[in-house]
Amino acid sequence: MTTILQYLDPLLFAVLPYVALFTFFLMTIQRYRAATFTYSSLSSQFLENRRHFWGMVPFHYGILLVLTGHVLGLLIPDRILAWNSHPLRLYTLEITGLALGLLALVGLVSLLLRRIGTSNVRVVTSPADWILHALLLLQVGSGVYLAVFHPWGSSWYAAAAAPYLWSIVKLQPQLGFISAAPLAVKLHVTGAFLLVALFPFTRLVHILVVPNPYLWRKPQVVRWYR
Amino acid sequence: MDVRSQISMVFHLDKCLGCHTCSIACKNLWTDRKGTEYMWWNNVETKPGTGYPTCWEDQQKYQGGWEKNGKLKLRSTGKAKIVANIFHNPHMPSMDDYYEPWTYDYQNLFNAPEGPDQPIARPVSKVTGEYIEIESGPNWDDDLGGSPLYARNDPNLEGLSEAERQQLFAIERLVFFYFPRICNHCLNPACVAACPSGALYKRGEDGIVLVDQKRCRAWRACVAACPYKKVFYNWFTGKSEKCILCFPRVETGQAPACFHSCVGRIRYLGVLLYDAERIEEAANAAGNELIDAQRSLILDPFDPEVIRAAERKGLPESTIEAAQKSPVYQFVKVWKIALPPHLEFRTLPMLFYVPPMSPVLANRQNDVLDHASTDLFHDIEEARVPMKFLGNLLGVGNETKLRYALRKQKAVRWYRRAITVGDVDLQTAQKMLREADCTAEEAEGIFRMTALCPAEERFVIPPSHREQAAEMFGDVMDRKQGTGFGFLSAPRRGL
Ligand code: HEM
Ligand code: HEM
Ligand code: SF4
Numbered sequence: 167m168t169t170i171l172q173y174l175d176p177l178l179f180a181v182l183p184y185v186a187l188f189t190f191f192l193m194t195i196q197r198y199r200a201a202t203f204t205y206s207s208l209s210s211q212f213l214e215n216r217r218h219f220w221g222m223v224p225f226h227y228g229i230l231l232v233l234t235g236h237v238l239g240l241l242i243p244d245r246i247l248a249w250n251s252h253p254l255r256l257y258t259l260e261i262t263g264l265a266l267g268l269l270a271l272v273g274l275v276s277l278l279l280r281r282i283g284t285s286n287v288r289v290v291t292s293p294a295d296w297i298l299h300a301l302l303l304l305q306v307g308s309g310v311y312l313a314v315f316h317p318w319g320s321s322w323y324a325a326a327a328a329p330y331l332w333s334i335v336k337l338q339p340q341l342g343f344i345s346a347a348p349l350a351v352k353l354h355v356t357g358a359f360l361l362v363a364l365f366p367f368t369r370l371v372h373i374l375v376v377p378n379p380y381l382w383r384k385p386q387v388v389r390w391y392r
Numbered sequence: 393m394d395v396r397s398q399i400s401m402v403f404h405l406d407k408c409l410g411c412h413t414c415s416i417a418c419k420n421l422w423t424d425r426k427g428t429e430y431m432w433w434n435n436v437e438t439k440p441g442t443g444y445p446t447c448w449e450d451q452q453k454y455q456g457g458w459e460k461n462g463k464l465k466l467r468s469t470g471k472a473k474i475v476a477n478i479f480h481n482p483h484m485p486s487m488d489d490y491y492e493p494w495t496y497d498y499q500n501l502f503n504a505p506e507g508p509d510q511p512i513a514r515p516v517s518k519v520t521g522e523y524i525e526i527e528s529g530p531n532w533d534d535d536l537g538g539s540p541l542y543a544r545n546d547p548n549l550e551g552l553s554e555a556e557r558q559q560l561f562a563i564e565r566l567v568f569f570y571f572p573r574i575c576n577h578c579l580n581p582a583c584v585a586a587c588p589s590g591a592l593y594k595r596g597e598d599g600i601v602l603v604d605q606k607r608c609r610a611w612r613a614c615v616a617a618c619p620y621k622k623v624f625y626n627w628f629t630g631k632s633e634k635c636i637l638c639f640p641r642v643e644t645g646q647a648p649a650c651f652h653s654c655v656g657r658i659r660y661l662g663v664l665l666y667d668a669e670r671i672e673e674a675a676n677a678a679g680n681e682l683i684d685a686q687r688s689l690i691l692d693p694f695d696p697e698v699i700r701a702a703e704r705k706g707l708p709e710s711t712i713e714a715a716q717k718s719p720v721y722q723f724v725k726v727w728k729i730a731l732p733p734h735l736e737f738r739t740l741p742m743l744f745y746v747p748p749m750s751p752v753l754a755n756r757q758n759d760v761l762d763h764a765s766t767d768l769f770h771d772i773e774e775a776r777v778p779m780k781f782l783g784n785l786l787g788v789g790n791e792t793k794l795r796y797a798l799r800k801q802k803a804v805r806w807y808r809r810a811i812t813v814g815d816v817d818l819q820t821a822q823k824m825l826r827e828a829d830c831t832a833e834e835a836e837g838i839f840r841m842t843a844l845c846p847a848e849e850r851f852v853i854p855p856s857h858r859e860q861a862a863e864m865f866g867d868v869m870d871r872k873q874g875t876g877f878g879f880l881s882a883p884r885r886g887l
Contacts (some may be wrong), residue, residue: 202606204886206630209610213519213627215486226479251518286487287518290627294887351852377588380470385585388594391861 178356179330180339186363187291192367194374198359207372214288221280225273231266235320240331243324250321259320260313265384274306275346298368308354316348327355393765394668395691397711397854398579398599398742399642400720401731402652402660403572404842405748406801410570412436412531414650414659418574418759421638421649429493429518429626432530433635434650436572440546440560440781441533443571446488448621449734455483457582457619457737464676468616474588483616487627491528492718493518500568519627537561537568548784557777569748569775571785572658572884574650575622575635576733576741577601579666579689580675583634588616591632598663598856599742600637601634605883608632619737629883643856647847662718662852663711664725664742665702675738682735682788689740690725693718713852719841720744727830727838729797731786747782749799749805750775772798796829803828804835804842839876 198205213219241247250256258290281287291299314349326343333340365371418434437443451457455467466473470484496513504511517524533542538561549557559565577594580885584592591607592614594600601622603614610630614623638648640860651659659885665690677685691698693715702712715721723744730744747771766874772795773779779798783791803824810821825835841849 186617201884201886203629203631203883206608206610206886208630209625210482210627211484211612212486212615212625215484219480219482222479236640260778285522289520290885292885329670371886372609376590377590377609379613380474380588380590382821383590386580387584387587387590387593388596389593 171195175341175345178352178359179341179344180334180388182356182359182363183334186359189363191363194371197366197371198374203312203314205371205375206369208290208369210287210290212286213290214280215282217276217284221273221277223273224269225277226323228266228268228270228273229306232270233261235263235266236323239320239323240328243328246320246324250318250324256318256321260318263320264310264313267306267313271306271310274302294364298364298370301357301364305354305361308350308357312354316350326353393691393698393701395665395698395705395707396576396599396668397597397702397707397715399637400599400662400664400685400718401574401722401743402720402723402746403743404571404656404658404660404746405571406746407658408436408570408572408748408844409656410436410438410535411435411655413653413655414572417653418635420639423633426632427626428624430487430490430530431624431626433573433622433624433633434572435529435530436566436570437571438534438537439785440461440537440543440549440568440572442542442545443573444530445485445621446528447547448619449543451737454485454616454619456617456621460578460673460676460738464672464743464810468582468618469586471611474586474611474613478588478611478613480545481612481616484612484625485615485621487519490531491530492524494524494526497523508544512541515731535537536566538566543568550784551789552778552780556780559776559778560781561887565744565776567750569750569777572650572747573620573622573733574743575601576620576635576636576743577635579668579671579686579740580738581741582617582619582737583614583623583740584649585668586613586768588613592623595639598642598854599643600639601635603634603636603641604631605633611766619734619739620741620761621679629885631883640852642732643858645853645855647851647853651851657850657853658839660719660723660845661853662720663693663715664718664720665693665698665707665712665715667691671740675740679736679788682738683731683793686732686740687725687728690721692725693721707863708855708857711854714852717849717852719850719852722837722841727800727834728793729800729838730798731793734788735788735789745786746801747786747794748777749798750777750803772802781782790849800828800838802831805840807832807835807841808843852874 250259253261281291281295281299316322330340344352361370405872415432415434415436416635419432423429423431423433432444435444443449447453451467457467458464459467469477469481486590494515494517497516498513500511501513514523515526516522533539536542543561552560560567577599578601579599581592581594584594584601588611589607589609591604591609593602593604595602608631609784610625610632612625612631612632615621623632638646641648641652647661651661652735653751670689674685674689693699693712730746732741732744763800775798779791779794784792787794803821806816806824807819808817810818822832825832830838
């Protein structure tokens, strides 16, 4: 038993990240090239238009801002720590983070209930969708749990988690922080890598084709074959 | 002058018998796949009526098309609004606005156990496979001209006086006509301008508006933006689809399926040359000048200057020739009897309608039906369909252009009646022609194109020069012994 646990940490936090990243890059590119047609947000608004709003909007606003926070913590950890050195600013950041996490959670739960409860939408739900929704629920749920029960997340994320993530990027995984971390943290981080690994096999690919050029292109599009 | 060519259409409403053959031809060819069951790229509506999807003309409800406050702006989601609304489009119609497609449980007719009643085939949803109660369909108000539920909710009734409404709905005078619709392949398409991915585009060579199935990501802004509701969302593949004007047929010189199958021969297809430089200006014209502004975009294919400009732009000679023979050019620009639907949406639709002459007004006295007017084909002002109604539909709310078109059609009828039957006076007929701004030659042209309309004059399709498209793919020899051009994998739904 101890031997398994002994290997579990390196497996989850030193091997899995690379498996995940490798799969992510290889398979998203492969899927884009071989099956561009399948890149779609697979909207179900046409089939159910009322509960759609109450799930889709809070979930996306919440998750996008939370992930922006995660990325900022990774890119500018020192500034986050400096910001947090003042208790009032720390509380503001933490409360904002928690509120956004809850927004995403509420949105996700209502999306799930919508999927389960609407026969039309159930028809267009693939096994991959069920797995993705479950995994996201775990991820957002554990994130909110961290925010509530392991204060102050924004500080230790910047101080300890960010260096760990960078160590992976630098191909020299340092497991010190993560091995000593509480179970909830391990769960959250493992979930994150699983999401990255499964990304290319789910509808999450819609994030990669977000159409920003629209904002500066001319309104009309004409294609010539010459 | 930036001369471009557009394959355009005219539908002659006076000849439409409402048989729906066009819709069926289209359905069999293009929309019999999973996810498209509810789509009718071609549909035929009864007017007055609410149409498909229900009340599509009501832009308070659907927020389609362009809005003019100074500059043109999409009513639904333009650049500014899409950012916040991409997750949930507030103006996206849902299946309830169309209908839930169904089939019947025919097996029950064979398999039902013996019982006291005849077995029935219950309706089954084509989406969920469950039994459903049918509440509406794509053509639910077919022929229900006077119905309080449908006809009376027609958005085109706006501004009609009580008397005019009475006239439309009075039991014995009740009137309706048919309004077949396909995508208008607009010059200023709202769907294209709304697509965040740039998946929708207008083909430069012939103006057909298409959805690039590989680029579409189901942001579904096009569905909301099209004021004619002619882009449809395929709920199964997660892609938008629309009328493709049967481009594979057009490219091989055949008329689109709905045109080809049209029993009433109401459909005309031909090339219009237009000045692409002035599209924005025309789309921006004041409401009462819109029709003239759109007409002014259409160039005279016989004008040497236009021909030179077209050649300079690289338009093939065959296209210019086709433009000269185009029936659409005659109807729209020369005779001016075909008008665009709801030009106030400002997409500059390139499908034009010849307004219908209503049936002769009758009244009943002592249980005898009598013509209300001794005037042959009656006076157009007393027509059963109020001019105002047609004006709302085809005249940007104004009746002038409709009066002109109807008066001309009436004069042509008189004139031909004088010639073929001879029970009306030729002099009077000629006077009517003059009053209707119509020469005898024009009248013959209108008569020929309306009544005789041989197929080769109804459909003037220029060669598409797809050999040039083939060259675009690189070495044509690469494709030798291949399966053809384009992608041929099945449209598999994403995970
Ligand atoms: C700017 C970025 C994003 C855009 C524009 C976007 C847009 C969309 C759209 C249009 C849909 C389809 C909605 C419908 O059914 O009508 C969708 C669904 C979904 N998105 Fe996103 N999304 C973004 C980012 C994300 C992120 C970061 C995640 C998760 C980590 C995510 C997860 C999902 C999920 C799980 C669904 C399916 C929800 C359901 O139908 O139950 N999206 N997204
Ligand atoms: C290995 C990568 C990740 C690490 C190290 C990490 C770490 C953390 C930490 C420390 C918190 C607590 C923040 C606080 O106390 O305010 C948190 C919260 C959260 N995380 Fe993550 N996370 C990771 C990936 C993800 C991913 C991929 C998602 C979602 C798709 C996610 C979703 C959330 C949510 C929804 C919250 C709660 C909201 C908040 O407090 O900001 N996390 N995460
Ligand atoms: S009718 Fe016009 S706006 Fe609508 S789909 Fe066709 S081209 Fe686009």
